[in-house]
Amino acid sequence: MKKLIFVFFILLGTTLSTSQELVSPDGKLKMIFSIREKGMPAYELLYKERQVIKPSRLGFELKDDKRPLLDGFKVVETNTGTCDETWKPVWGEVAEIRNYYNELVVTLLQKETERVMVVRFRLFDDGLGFRYEFPRQKNLVYFVIKEERTQFAMTGNHKAFWIPGDYDSQEYDYTESRLSEISELFDTALTDNASQEQFSKTGVQTALMMKTDEGLYINLHEAALIDYSLMNLNLDDKKFVFESWLTPDAQGDKGYMQAPCVSPWRTVMVSDDARGILASKMTLNLNEPSKIKDPAWIKPMKYVGVWWEMITGKSSWSYTDDFPSVELGKTDYKKARPNGIHAANTAHVKEYIDFAALHGFDGVLVEGWNEGWEDWFGKSKDYVFDFVTPYPDFDVEAIHTYAKSKGVKMIMHHETSGSVRNYERHLDTAYQFMKKYDYPAVKSGYVGDIIPRGEHHYSQWIINHYQYALEKAADYQVMVNAHEAVRPTGICRTYPNLIGNESARGTEFQAFGGSKPNHVTILPFTRLIGGPMDYTPGIFEMDISKLNPNNNSRVNATIANQLALYVTIYSPLQMAADLPENYNRFPDAFQFIKDVAIDWDDSKYLEAEPGRYITVARKAKGTDNWFVGNVNGLDKRTSKISLDFLERGKKYTATIYADAKDAHYKTNPQAYTISTKKVTGKSKLSLDSAPGGGYAISIIENE
Known part of the structure; x- marks a missing residue:
């Protein structure tokens, strides 16, 4: 029309x-x-x-x-x-x-x-x-x-x-x-x-x-x-x-x-x-229609990755501790002693590929696979990465072959260290490398001060760089998930290969001292107004010291809250961010992350108050199955919702992942209950949400 x-x-x-x-x-x-x-x-x-x-x-x-x-x-x-x-x-x-x-x-x-x-x-x-x-x-x-x-x-x-x-x-x-x-x-x-x-x-x-x-x-x-x-x-x-x-x-x-x-x-x-x-x-x-004539190659993905263990300090991006500085093409990594905690090694990445294949995830992200991480941060270094040269312990060919055999796609990581000039020099080569090894998406990063020096992340010149990288990616049929770039303003309509952005305080800050428990009840009213966010949810182990004894940070959320984020914080590129071993400890809760959709036919906003609570229901693309998520702020609350969005005359089974009675983001974050019940469009639910908590519901049409 x-x-x-x-x-x-x-x-x-x-x-x-x-x-x-x-x-x-x-x-x-x-x-x-x-x-x-x-x-x-x-x-x-x-x-x-x-x-x-x-x-x-x-x-x-x-x-x-x-x-x-x-x-x-x-x-x-x-x-x-x-x-x-x-x-x-x-x-x-x-x-x-x-x-x-x-x-x-x-x-x-x-x-x-x-x-x-x-x-x-x-x-x-x-x-x-x-x-x-x-x-x-x-x-x-x-x-x-x-x-x-x-x-x-x-x-x-x-x-x-x-x-x-x-x-x-x-x-x-x-x-x-x-x-x-x-x-x-x-x-x-x-x-x-x-x-x-x-x-x-x-x-x-x-x-x-x-x-x-x-x-x-x-x-x-x-x-x-x-x-x-x-x-x-x-x-x-x-x-x-x-x-x-x-x-x-x-x-x-x-x-x-x-x-x-x-x-x-x-x-x-x-x-x-x-x-x-x-x-x-x-x-x-207010944005222009899509400029990508045939977008069939743009496909939402759910992924796991070698990331959280490095964010928490359990593992390292860098391969060795031998070098105070490195020069790409001149530093001989083959003569260096591995530090023993480099996460992006072939054997370890294969473990993530196995986990993704076992549980039906589309992709695996790997960070720290390429040379240069030993002195990348805070050095105002121009030529910091070339985006194609792997460390000695990361076999690109072997990983490609193994992932393909398992039906899993690898997701590329390009950290620019703020050196956009260097990134533009290497962009064609980097995207060609991705096409050769069948990487459909790239997570790009812009940590640190911008080079050319004196430029800001959000000045006109750098805004134009982000757009250039995005349009160049479209030429190579590459999807982009940009971190530390400018917050989105709806450009994903014009270039739908902009499938994700961070551009706000994401989950990583839970390992850097924590975020406020009500942070996720505000983000949909602010950051997500312009487009989807790669918030990287799904953390089940809230005590970071259990991964790294030197890190006393805590994730200020309950497990039920983390599940709800898959519905309340929209992203077509959605990560299950925790370590596989933590998901293996809570397989019943992990089931929701496996089941929840990432592309939708409809969305209903059932309850909302910024800083207090949000409850969203979404209908999975091409089905009559719905998923509901509720995230709660600082005060315990009873959420009352109607399921009148369900199709009349049909019956469904609802699986409810809720905070336990004694759940609390600070004192008892891993306390949750799982229950099932038959529901219809006439059903109403009343559920308690703990401080920093919430609930998640999968509603599956009965056959």
């Missing part, structure tokens, strides 16, 4: 009305565009006649330009239209997505400079998207952005779930506070990372989740971040006005533009039900 209607209003030589209204298809949202004092363009947003965004400024400051694009404008043309279409994602949380919006396009002329700036607004039932467009024109061709001055003026001192604004890292725990408290709490919200730089004590990142005292949920983010810098937000905590704050490059510039060009979409999601934020597909809809 596709319907496109456009209406044009053009009055040449005449200033149009200084106020234009746009209403959402369901009539609940209204956007008002206006030209205010001194010709300043502004917008305002209302929901059910309640103000959500007060009149907020639009525009730019340009470098070395005395006349900013902030005022002196008049409206010379407006276009309105409606789009109603349905499209099918290659993979996703639902089988079909409706893209339904009303549009207003405002063409502005700055009379003094004869420059033209267009603002395109799209109003959906669940929120507003708008972007800047610069058409081809003689008075604005090449220009450098000093700062984008888009504002989001809040109506009060809302509750916010935020992480510090940063040019290099999103790997923070979320802080819940009033807007007025951000500056006071900013320093305590910071945690160490391999690369980070904050810009303001009131700076925060998107996607930013807020809740008003009247119970309205508001989410600020961006969509289609292409050839532009990532947008942070800086808060005036006296007036409660957010303003865009772009990530600078090494010279301090925030964007090199050439007209015709466009900015990313700035998005404001609004709902009086938290579930509406989770269900929104607006971010995807």
